[in-house]
Structures are given as structure tokens and as C-alpha cells.
Amino acid sequence: MKVYDAVVVGAGHNALVTAALLARKGWSVLVVERRGVVGGAAATEEIFPACRVGLAAQDAGLFRRDLVARLGLGAHGLEWVEPAAVATTLTGHGESLTLWRHPAITRHEIARYSDEDASRYPEWVAYLDSMARILRVALDHPAPPLHNLTTRERIRLLRPLAKAARLGKRNAVELLRVLPLPARDLLDDRFTSDALKGMLATTALPGADQGPSAMGGAFRMLYHATGRAAHGFRSSAFLKGGLGSLSEALAAAARAHGAEIRTGTEVERILIKDGAATGLELAGGEEIRARCVVSGVDPHRTFFDLVGAPQLGPEFNRKVANIRMRGTTATLHLLLDGLPPIPDAAERLAGHTLVAPTLDYLERASDDAKYDRCSTRPHLDIVFPTLHDSTLAPPGHHLASIQIRYAPYHLRGATWQDPAPRDALLSNVLQLLDEYLPGTRDRILDRRLFTPLDLETELGLTHGDEYHGQMGLDQLLFMRPVAGWAGYRTPVERLFLCGSGTHPGGGVTGAPGLLAAREILRR
């Protein structure tokens, strides 16, 4: 029986990064994916006939650029689209405010709302970049296991510390001050315009179920600004063919280095002998032997479904059970027979299009989520993938992919299997579109709603949490996935994690996969 050097569970983007990097070092690698396509939450699929769209995520801007070069993804067909509009916020009555890639135009645009904010915006962009640059240092290195720092790990810490020091001690201190801040405080300190503040605050929302007044929001703003040029907002970069083309390029790179990828293959459990992983048992009973097992699926699913809690210690189990895994986002895909009828639609709608008119609006939306309800008036983040790649839909048609926040996984007094909450959510969103993008409703040919429960069922994301655990300050760095187990290792010898549930965290970054591969190779 063949014994692989590594068998990887799941073909999400991080798992593919790890697989490709291990294979590049000459390891024999097998990737096993339950679904028919690679990419997990970063896949492009035929959701409507003859239309292809990413199931969950659309933006590729957070993906680490160095990985693109290292794995030669360009050679595997990766083509970036960076639309002139970074983001557009809809302010009602057909009005909108767009942040453009060109700073002068942005300034001009903001001035329609506030002269002072327009003047201050360039300083904000510089500030956000300087903070994000330091944060990047922490995200580019493995989290130090603070519980048990060996001399070797102390030495390894010197490099990132030196790098951070080069970016200025004052900046580092400022970063520590700002990380726990609510988005609201950070923004109130600099701007006056509700429209601008609401817009910028949306970057604090993904990865948590908390609104702009919650502590720790500033961290998420900075985290989302660590990708390609954020222009004061967050990365707004897309791929021809959608995010799935990234996953396919990663899969192609892995295969080119000799990795095997088996799709349509479900893993039943991770095989363990004497406290060490020895391979996988597939649904159907087939066994795969490997010298190490790498799991790209979330910690909850890895440890409770694939390993089994009784195989692990009670203290560890409690920590894993306590990881806050709460999907908060539903996605509505629309097939349209034309763009919404607003002026310059093709330009203005090419980035992120937002319904987030004020900070209070976002806060109220999150209030509902606190009590396990869908937001009556949710925050919408709309992407039109056909504006980046017209071949995704038949000629004359457009696709809209709307992230709806908040749609919590756990609903009070209902479940997502009931039609009522789905219908209510849909009708709330359509009503918002009437208010903020009037005329869109008439162009809808088809629609499909993915709730957090659908994400769990389709993608295997526990509680529909696409971040594999919320990006709260208590679930970061050496506390991700759980305190004491940073470093991609697990209590099971030769079982590693490489997904978004590990440091540095969620989003389509590839960073957990990269750092995990390095740690595994060091063994």
C-alpha cells in the first residue's frame, strides 16, 4: 500500500497552498476533497445555468502576492482585475459615494459630502497603510507559542520584531493602542460624514458578529487592509473567472509539482494509532496511509468529526468547543438581465457596492444578530462578477453576489430549514434594493440564497463560519485556533492544521496554508 508523505483533508485554498508547497519540496502529497470542485469557499460554480459565480467569497485582494510568484500561479492562468472603483456606498435616493483607485478623484468625490473629510482622506490612507504594514509582520510569521517559549522560538521571534522595529517604534505603539478600538472610535476621530464612516466601518464587520461599536473592530479593519492596495478601504481586487480560478491555479500548481487531488471523495475519519495520525479512512472504507495528515477543514470539524473528542484530552476539547464559530452572513446570488439603472453603473458598481449608510445603521443591523435574529435592515456588500469577467454569464446578462449581514446561523425560535426566515430575509433585501438601487428588482431573472446553514451543508463550514472561527482579539495569534496550540500542530502527533482556523486567520489570504507548510517542513 502506498504511503504518502502527506495527505491533505479538503481542497480549500489554504489546503491547496500547503499541498503545493509540500509537493514542491518533493513530498508525495494527496489532497482529498468531498466536493466535485476544488476551492471550498473559494470556488466558482454554475449556480444558474450557463452562469458561473463564487459561492461565498468574491474578493481576492487579500491573497498573499509572494505566493502568486512562488507557486507561479500566473502560468496557471491567474489574471487580476482591479476596477477603478474600489467601493461605492449607496446613500439612498439614487445617491452614492465612490472611493476610486485614483486619490484625486476620490477626494473630489468625498468633497460632495464633506470638504474636511476629503482633505483628511489622504492622511487616513497613509495611516491605515502604516498600521497595516506592521500588522502584516505579525501575519507573515508563525505566532509564538507564548505558553512555552523555547530558546529556539525566542530566536525566531527576533526577526519579526526587528522587522516591526524598522517600521518605527511610535507606529508599533500606536498599533497596540488602536487594535482593540471599536471602528466607530477610530472613524469618529477622523471623519464627520456618515456616508464615509459607514462605508469604511464595513471593513470591520466580516469575521465577527459585532457592529461598529464593538471592541476589536479596528483590528479587523487593519486586517482587511493588509492585502493589495487598500486605498483607505480594503483590498478590492478580483480575478477573471472568479475566485475559483485562484483555487484552480493553486490545484494546477500542486499537480505540476506532483501532488494528486481526488475530488468527490469524502473523508470518514482521521486514523490514529498510539496518539499519532497514520492516514485517512474514506467514506466507503478505503484507507489511505500517510506519514502526516494535514487538515484544511475547520478545527471544530477536524477534532470533533474527523478525530473524535474521546481521542483528545478534555482540556483541549473544551477549548475547541469554545471557539466562537458563528456564521453571520448569507449570500444572495442574482441573475440580472442588465445592470441596475444608475449613472455610470459599469464603473461605479465594479468594486464593492455597499448598503451601509451610517454607523448607526450598521450597529442596528448587528443588534438584531445579538438576539439571534436576522437584521431587519441588513448591511449589503454587493459584487457584480460579470463586471470583471463578462464570460461568467451569457451576453447581456449580469450576476450580482450580495453578502447579507447579519444572518446568524442560530435563529431564535426558528431554523434556516424553515421557509419563513428565508422568505423574510429575501424580502428585506429586495426592499433595500428598491431603496438603494431602484430598478434592480425588475431585472432579476433568477436568484439563489445561501444561508449559513447552506454554507455548513455545502462547504462543511461549522455553523457556516467562513472564517473558521471569529476574528476576535481573543482568537488571534497564539490563541488561534486555541491557546497553547498555535504552530499548526495538534495534540495528535503528525496531525497538522492549515486552514483559516489557524494563525493568521480567515479570508482568502493563503497565509495559514503558507505558514503551516513551513512548520510541517521544519519537522
Add this chain to the structure above:
Amino acid sequence: MLLETPFHPRTAPLCHGRRWRNWSGYASALSYEPGHEYEYYAVRSGAALFDVSPLRKYEVSGADAAALVDRVVTRNALDCPVGKVLYTPWCDEAGKMIDDGTVQRMSADTFRVTSADPCLRWFQDCALGMDVRVRDITLDLAALALQGPTSREILAEVVTGTDITALPFFALAEGIIGAAPVTVTRTGYTGDLGYEIWVRPDDALGVWDALAEAGRGYGLAPAGLDALDVARIEAGLLLKDVDYVSAWTALIESRKSSPYEAGLGWAVQARPGRDFVGGRALAREAAAPSEWGFAGLEVDWPHIEKRFAAVGLPPLVAGRASREAVPVYARGKQVGYVTSSTFSPILKKYIALATIRRDFARPGRRVKFELTVEFVRHTVPARVVKTPFFDPPRKRN
């Protein structure tokens, strides 16, 4: 304001010394008479009745009940037959003791577990992913310990529905006292012939009365914690937070104890394929033993007398058990410390439980015990002996 156990209406009027102590939040008599000597002798020559209701009690039930208990405790609980009771410690993942107690197998898929301190969440954490329910039944179950040479006869007079005289050591039986269903276990904390009776709180007073009535001709006395403490040291039984510090409360690693270090190595029971909490750490320790061990010490009494006589005093050692840590020396160096000590009235010896370097823990080793006389420190010779210090055949027979 301390809580009252279900037996309080009976114990309160008997507690002439008004000496109460907080045991897990309950008023618990230290002694009923002003001194505990009479109660101690009831344990060894008649029978003593202790209210042990403040013990924490848990019920473990479900298809995986045996698997869970086996996962938690160090002893092999999977192979524990129905109707048997195990004394066992349990450990954290590092193999350090958390607590200790008894495990009673009530049926194939029901256990009762007693502990000194709350462990519900721990048991439930250990049960993640298993088909089992853990319930705190501390308030649902009152408990009495009937201990001493005449306890069997007393019990035989009141228990119906089972032949209590045939109950083996560390076994349990269901019976009836008056009209009250009770569980009787042949267990205790005195190292003597003895039983523990587990009863619903509503039936508690009836059971107390029946035992008190039947005990008249058998030298039965209610007894408190002071007498119990002397008896348990004679029996070589550990007390949590005195003879060992729970891994949960120890602030530094060196304060924690493994079962091996606490003299409970016999209770670590490996079985092929068995995976229990702390098991891997304990297997490593078994292969490379810790430098610490457990020992019973007999302190040379004539030397104690001599030290006191030198200053013109009779030996002033506490009449009660001492929980003061006392250094133990050998070859001029400290090699450990006594955690509990007492004058044993039945052995007429001064005895102690000690945590001591393993090299000095073998029976027969000679060490020095620190003795303070009139504010001056001395040492007196002591000898390591096997525990229990007092082990009457009637305990098992």
C-alpha cells in the same frame, strides 16, 4: 451561614461541644462531645456514625457510562463488575491528581462517583462526544458512614431486602431500612470494618433513628471529623489539599502530585488499548519515575518524651491530628515533609504521612522528624513503614 445536611435535626442536639466546621459549605461536627477521644474509640472498638452528606456525588448514566468513567479515573473502571466499588484518584492530562473518591457501579450503564470537590464540568468535558449523562446528585443523596467492629451487627438488624452480612469489602448492595430504600457500600475512611449508607434526603432522619436505635447495645456513638482524621491517618488514607494539592489549585508545578508520588501507583491500571486522561503522562512516569514518593513514618516516641523531659515538660503533642507540614531530614539534608501526623491511640505511636524523596521512601529507611519544643527546633528519629499503620483483618473479612 453554613448549610445544614439532612441529618442536622439529629446531629445538632447531639453536638454538645458546639464544635462545627465548614465542610463544603455544610456545618459538620468536629466532635459531638467536647473532645474526640471517645468517638475515636467508638471507631476502633464499637461503632461510629458519621454524617458524610457533604461529599460531592455524581451519577453517570448512558451507553458510554463505563467508557467515560474509565476515561476519567486511573483505575480500570471498564472491567469493574456491577455491584463493585473502586477507590480511585483522577488526573489532568499531565497525570497530576485532581481529586479522589469512590466509583460505584450501580448497573451496567450507571455509576455513582464521589469526590471531595466539584468536578461536574470536568466529567462533562471528558464526556464530549460520548453517549453519556453526568448529573450532580449531591443534594439528592444523603450519606452516613457507619464504621467500626460492631457496624456489621448493627446494620444487619436494620437492613432488609439483602443479606448485608455477606457484603464483601468494596461492594455495594441495595436494601431497605424501615421503609426507605438505601444503597449500602462496604467502604469508609477509617480503615476499619465499615459501611456507607446512601439514602434520599427525605428518608435521612428515619435511617439515622433506626441506626441509633439498633446501635444501643453495640457501643454506637455519633462521631465527628476530629475522630475521623485520626482514624484515616492510621489507615494511611490521603486527604485532598492536605496530603496532596489538586492540580487545579496548585500555583506551581512542584506542588502537584501524580498518583505515583502520592503512594497511589497501585491505582494506575493500564490495559492494552486503554486511553485515560493523564494515561500517557503516567506511562512515561512509570518508565522514568519521579524523584518524589510517599511514605508512612513512625516517629520514635521515647525520643519525643526525652526532648520534652529535657525542659521539664511532659510530651505536648497535639491530641488531634495535625495538618501542619513538618520537615523531614536525612543525612543532614531536608528530604521531604510530613503532611499529616497524629498520635495513634490504638498503636500508641506517633505516626505521619509524608511526601519524601523516593530514595528515602522505602520501608525501613531511617529519617529525622522535626520537633519543636519550647520554641527550639530539634529532630527525632523516625522510620519509614508500610501503610496502613493500622490494618485489622476485620476490615476485609
